[in-house]
Amino acid sequence: MSYKIFARKYRPQAFEEVIGQKSVVRTIQNAIQMGRISQAYLFSGMRGTGKTSMARILARALNCANGPTANPCKIEDKDCADDKNKPCDYCAAISEDRAIDVLEIDGASNRGIEEIRALRESLKYKAIYTRYKVVIIDEVHQITKEGFNALLKTLEEPPPNTVFIFATTEFNKVPATIVSRCQHFEFRKISHKDIINHLVEIAKKEAITITPASLAMIAEAADGSMRDAQSLLDQAVAFSGDNIGDEDLKTILGTIGQDVLFRSSTAVLGEKPEDVFPLVESVVAAGYDLRFLFGKLIEHFRALLLVRSVEKPEDLLLASAEELQALRVQASKATAEDLLRYLLALQQAEAGLKYSAMPRIYLEAFLIKLCHFRKIVPLQELIRDVESLKKEPQRTLPKPPGASPAGAPPAAGTGRPVPAGDRPEGPSSAAKTGPPPQKDVFKRVLEKLAVDRAPLAALLAQYSSVMVKDNVLEVFFASGKGFFVTSIQEKDIRAVERAASEVLGRETKVRFAEENATEGGPIRPGRELETALKDPAVQFFMNTFKAQVLSADPIPASREAGPKGGGPTENET
Numbered sequence: 145m146s147y148k149i150f151a152r153k154y155r156p157q158a159f160e161e162v163i164g165q166k167s168v169v170r171t172i173q174n175a176i177q178m179g180r181i182s183q184a185y186l187f188s189g190m191r192g193t194g195k196t197s198m199a200r201i202l203a204r205a206l207n208c209a210n211g212p213t214a215n216p217c218k219i220e221d222k223d224c225a226d227d228k229n230k231p232c233d234y235c236a237a238i239s240e241d242r243a244i245d246v247l248e249i250d251g252a253s254n255r256g257i258e259e260i261r262a263l264r265e266s267l268k269y270k271a272i273y274t275r276y277k278v279v280i281i282d283e284v285h286q287i288t289k290e291g292f293n294a295l296l297k298t299l300e301e302p303p304p305n306t307v308f309i310f311a312t313t314e315f316n317k318v319p320a321t322i323v324s325r326c327q328h329f330e331f332r333k334i335s336h337k338d339i340i341n342h343l344v345e346i347a348k349k350e351a352i353t354i355t356p357a358s359l360a361m362i363a364e365a366a367d368g369s370m371r372d373a374q375s376l377l378d379q380a381v382a383f384s385g386d387n388i389g390d391e392d393l394k395t396i397l398g399t400i401g402q403d404v405l406f407r408s409s410t411a412v413l414g415e416k417p418e419d420v421f422p423l424v425e426s427v428v429a430a431g432y433d434l435r436f437l438f439g440k441l442i443e444h445f446r447a448l449l450l451v452r453s454v455e456k457p458e459d460l461l462l463a464s465a466e467e468l469q470a471l472r473v474q475a476s477k478a479t480a481e482d483l484l485r486y487l488l489a490l491q492q493a494e495a496g497l498k499y500s501a502m503p504r505i506y507l508e509a510f511l512i513k514l515c516h517f518r519k520i521v522p523l524q525e526l527i528r529d530v531e532s533l534k535k536e537p538q539r540t541l542p543k544p545p546g547a548s549p550a551g552a553p554p555a556a557g558t559g560r561p562v563p564a565g566d567r568p569e570g571p572s573s574a575a576k577t578g579p580p581p582q583k584d585v586f587k588r589v590l591e592k593l594a595v596d597r598a599p600l601a602a603l604l605a606q607y608s609s610v611m612v613k614d615n616v617l618e619v620f621f622a623s624g625k626g627f628f629v630t631s632i633q634e635k636d637i638r639a640v641e642r643a644a645s646e647v648l649g650r651e652t653k654v655r656f657a658e659e660n661a662t663e664g665g666p667i668r669p670g671r672e673l674e675t676a677l678k679d680p681a682v683q684f685f686m687n688t689f690k691a692q693v694l695s696a697d698p699i700p701a702s703r704e705a706g707p708k709g710g711g712p713t714e715n716e717t
């Protein structure tokens with residue numbers, strides 16, 4: 145006997161069976177009853193919440209022999225359907241995926257203009273067997289711009305008796321022009337309670353024994369996706385048989401922990417992208433929920449960071465002695481700074497995975513990116529090194545008239561970014577020279593923050609340059625480190641502003657940006673890049689390491705006297 149996974153076996157077949165989407169169901173049913181059938185529907189929301197199921201029920205509601213009807217024929221499991229409960233031919237054909245007038249198209253693999261044109265062509269002909277042609281496009285956000293334009297034309301002059309149903313996990317990627325021509329329904333996350341009740345029903349039908357505690361654990365892990373909940377139940381049955389114990393379930397949810405997590409971090413820290421594919425394959429084959437794995441990965445990297453940064457991590461970590469030892473060995477392969485970077489990147493990517501239509505590919509691509517992370521960062525440091533190299537000969541050159549002593553930073557208020565690579569270690573010279581230099585300003589801000597917001601201060605210490613202009617302190621992160629910017633929260637900004645206002649002695653706003661991050665980023669005149677490319681030291685690096693210059697920082701004050709108005713000289717005192 146073939147085994148059918150719960151998610152497929154228990155796909156809702158009638159409007160009433162769609163759980164947790166009451167207002168969507170009611171609106172659609174009412175509209176059908178009143179004969180108000182829309183030309184196009186858009187279903188958006190998290191994966192596993194019933195969009196595709198609802199689209200198929202709607203297709204049957206429109207085409208049922210008794211319809212259009214809000215209550216199309218019941219589709220029983222074939223094995224137990226007796227004759228009098230048989231669905232009509234239309235409903236049967238649609239539910240078995242063999243109705244030629246109901247097209248189900250995957251937007252991910254039919255993204256281009258050619259495919260959409262072909263679709264338009266096919267819609268010229270009336271439905272052959274059914275009342276309505278129904279075109280369901282799943283993951284519609286994946287369609288290309290040109291594809292959307294072609295689709296828009298179709299929606300503007302809709303072929304008669306054709307109904308479009310678009311489904312998407314990423315509503316924000318669907319063009320407004322399309323949205324405005326659709327009746328839009330937002331599918332909600334399904335509540336723990338609804339998930340638990342549904343699992344109880346499935347358990348009853350399948351003669352599975354499971355405790356309320358286990359059900360709660362599953363609902364928690366599924367986080368609003370009925371499909372995820374059902375596949376966790378599948379796993380539990382595969383692991384324990386019909387009698388699921390709490391400990392078993394903890395093991396299932398927990399086993400994602402150890403082996404897989406260590407293999408992931410080994411690949412990342414060992415910079416072995418080639419290990420990612422077999423790793424993800426084994427995770428998928430084992431039936432693990434990838435979103436759940438991702439959450440565990442975050443905890444794992446937190447544990448690594450903790451072990452790397454804290455003297456006695458055992459006080460803060462629930463781990464056995466062996467686990468702790470394994471964590472220590474792994475953590476020793478990276479700096480705390482690297483581990484923090486991985487952790488922040490993971491946290492930032494989590495939401496993306498949750499809403500991804502193709503979580504597997506998302507996870508693969510993301511882990512591979514992490515494997516390359518360290519290669520990206522040293523290049524930034526390389527550029528910094530080039531800059532300090534460039535400063536060396538400068539000390540022996542005569543000072544241009546009016547320039548400050550070599551190496552002195554520009555004073556606050558110059559409006560030019562100051563590279564972080566130049567951070568002085570000694571006490572600031574501010575007392576002697578008036579306003580404190582910009583980088584010292586920020587260093588003091590960081591010191592203040594470190595007192596009670598240490599993690600935030602550690603994050604901000606990754607900055608690459610700062611700029612104080614009027615009442616605004618701008619902090620830049622190197623290009624490619626944009627995730628630092630996005631991981632800063634509103635309340636963090638407030639904290640930094642308080643500290644900056646104290647240090648500067650006036651109300652100060654703070655802004656964070658990634659260098660070279662399109663408009664609104666810091667001023668990066670082409671001139672700097674040009675100069676950099678001509679520089680012998682840069683050319684040496686480019687030739688020797690086959691390196692590329694990604695961005696060029698403005699040269700510190702002492703070397704810049706003269707060429708441009710508004711330069712640092714005016715601020716020298």
Ligand SMILES: Nc1ncnc2c1ncn2[C@@H]1O[C@H](COP(=O)(O)OP(=O)(O)OP(=O)(O)O)[C@@H](O)[C@H]1O
Pocket residue numbers: 150151152153154155156161162163164165189190191192193194195196197198311312313334370371372374
């Ligand atoms: N609201 C729901 N009520 C009952 N079961 C549901 C619901 N949502 C999802 N399921 C279960 O999950 C399975 C997958 O649901 P469906 O394909 O409709 O989700 P979806 O929202 O289209 O997800 P995706 O965005 O990943 O395509 C269904 O077969 C069903 O078993």
Ligand SMILES: [Mg+2]
Pocket residue numbers: 195196197282311
């Ligand atoms: Mg779907």
Ligand SMILES: [Zn+2]
Pocket residue numbers: 207208209210216217231232233234235236
């Ligand atoms: Zn029917």
